Amino acid sequence: MAPITMNHVTKVYGDGYPAVNDVSLDIADGEFMILVGPSGCGKSTLLRMIVGLEDISSGDMLIGGERVNEKAPRDRNLSMVFQNYALYPHLTVYENIAFPLRLKGVSDEEIKRRVEEAATTLELTEHLQRKPSQLSGGQRQRVAMGRAIVRQASAFLFDEPLSNLDAKLRGQMRTEILRLQRRLDTTTVYVTHDQTEAMTLGDRVAVMRKGVLQQVASPRELYEQPLNLFVAGFIGSPPMNFLPAAIENNQVKLPFLSYPLPREVAAQIGSSDLLIAGIRPEHFADSSLVDENKRDRGITFEVKVDVTEWLGSQQYAYVPFEAPDEITRHLAELQQELDSEHMRTQMIVSLDPASRIRDGAKSELWLDPSRVHLFDPRTGKNLTREMTIAAQAAAAPAPAAPAPAAPAPAAPAPAAAAPAGAGSASTSAAGASATGGPAEPPAAPDGSVRAT
């Protein structure tokens, strides 16, 4: 087991384009780190530089504190699992798992011990004498993981290992990988373009865009306190709503409502007639269903709902809005970059399934304005991040004492304990250098909450 440290790692391919651009990242011993971002953002390139399959153009790569830039892949003692499992069709499951050990000349007896142990962990014991063609996709993926485990590597590296599987199996395998990683406690770097995988698997998630690290943080922090428009739009499903916003006399004006901004925040941002407001669908509510003691914290406003979708446990309402050309242009670019299908000029509102709000009707919604993020459309910067952090801290109960080993109630992250940005990425407009804070404690047993 080993920590992995990257200092200003850059990869420039032959055409001069930096596929990975000045990435600094600390991955703690035993940590589960996700690299996520849209296709082509440099995730695989970065992973291949860790393993040694790709030369590093500049910067340092350290594994277990030792610089490995010039080390051959076989000398780095890492295990990589690919999207296509790369199993040998003519070999049995047993021999596929044993393969790296045979190469190293490990004794038959030791091989037997390790293969059987891995097979038990992965529930493959009954399949050891079968060939890969006789297995399901999920079982094949487990064999590939078995081969990674027996090597007792310092770290596991996964490159989109689940993208060939159907949605149901993907969900199952996700849970299995998480369980396996927790059990083995081995440093893991996992590449995916799927934000759901990123959110559910990682201790921390590193979001990349065009070779540049955008933010490194726990899933919860990424979700609640995104540093910029890109991270805000990438994380979350259905995605965050982006609405045109303006500030005038300390008032934020949105298409359907306006609300006062705390004086010091307004002073910081100044007057602006061209901002983008980001609001998560679930931060709206049907105003008739809002708790009396909570109602005062928010504002109510009227909209005309275009379409509602009732899904039993959830309900969504779609509300079209008008936006100035310049905002629409920014949002269209962002949408294209995010590979997003969501139409950005209609708002998605998540409603209680009991809500009686219906298509075509005038309806009253409720919103807590402290949950609204304001972004600068030109730089993408989240201008109200510190305000959100403070508001969330104020709303959260006092942090509990350190959690005992037994399942603890999922305490909200005590975000106020750290100044804004501490322990996460510090991103500047010119080439972000994001170095994560120290490793966080592992997730609660249910994997639901990770401390910030």
Ligand SMILES: Nc1ncnc2c1ncn2[C@@H]1O[C@H](COP(=O)(O)OP(=O)(O)O)[C@@H](O)[C@H]1O
């Ligand atoms: N061998 C290569 N030669 C030149 N360019 C490459 C090579 N491999 C990847 N790239 C480019 O580097 C960028 C990042 O690619 P990659 O790391 O595969 O992205 P991801 O895994 O995030 O989809 C892309 O623009 C891709 O076209």
Ligand SMILES: [Mg+2]
């Ligand atoms: Mg890739």
